[in-house]
Amino acid sequence: MSTGNREKQPLTITARPTPNAAPARLNVRKSVDSLTAQELADFRRAVERVLALNDKRGFEYFAGWHGVPLGWCQHHDPLFLPWHRAYLYWLELALQSEVPGVTLPWWDWSKDATIPSAYSSAQADGSQNVLAKAPINVFNTERKSGWPTETSRAPGRAPQVPGPPYQQEWAYAMKATNYTDFSQRIWSVHDTLHVWVGGTMGQVDWAAYDPLFFAHHANIDRAWRIWQAAHPGANPPASILDVSLQTDPAIKVQATLEVHQLGYEYAGTQSTVPGSA
């Protein structure tokens, strides 16, 4: 057996999209720091393309789900994690429609003290970095006085807000033994990161216009995935499992619980899925 050949194979894990379907390869989300140059360029290209679309396939439409103008997001309640998982799922599909195979990278602020350079450098590959700043053009809505015209950040300038890395906060969340405690603890550090970044990222109504929002939330979703793997069956309260989350299209909470059924996995997460045999 040639181990050399095996090492050259990309890691592939599969799941069945529906119970009777053939196993299909899952997309793997990665840390932004571990993306290859090509993967990062592909991701930027996907973001650039959806930013250019002024219809329901476009970034501005998705950004509007969270705050202005639609305000569908769920915070500070048990729907926080399912809603944002669904949100990332639908956006990632839109990105993949433009550049097949791209996935949302995560920003691990439990270890990083600053915004990753992939999202903070003004230039990338000789052009403006679309991950650093984005225009704010509210979908199908006339601009009002006082609205920001582009995203902004002011990391560390919100008074008295602790900055990353949030290693202790992450560890505290991971020690939770039930969904409610985990959800509250992870949304707490989620809030802190938003407010620490500041600017439009520090306001619910505008935060999702910043591409950094999705790297932050990929890390929140990754935290939930890791915690789920360690706590099988520790689901949200039964009373919300049939709730239809306000996204386009709507999706029930129950359908967000298994990331494999949504077609993705996080690199580095320990888990086992049925093989293809």
Place this chain on the structure above:
Amino acid sequence: MQRWTSQAIAVPPRSNWQRADLEFEGVEHDGPSFVIHVFLNHPDADEATPRTAEQRYAGYLTVFAHGDCWGDVGHCDIPEPVSPFDQRPSHPLEPFDATLEITEALQALPDDAGEITVTVLAFNQTDDADGVLRFKQLTLLTYA
């Protein structure tokens, strides 16, 4: 900075609980985002007070809030259901309950006091002296 100190809150004997949470009930989040830092039995705490166990610091909470109202008149008013069949989702600005676990900070206090006060220092970008943290009531929850 806004400083708020609670009335005395009864604390059960330590042998009766293993975990303690402060629950800020009905927190409003329709203004700028903010952070609160919480001290126990330290009504004079201010922004220069070290956030250490010796100073009876209990922890912090940050609230990612909505900022200014951007809609038309009434957009940010929380409506009542118009009928018993109203299944619309709750308004995004409905107040919520924020929990801060204070087990270690409370265990570090003398066991015979029987009550505590909670002092909150609240900060936002506008450096308001009041109105940063608005909430309905504070509850100390302990768990056996």
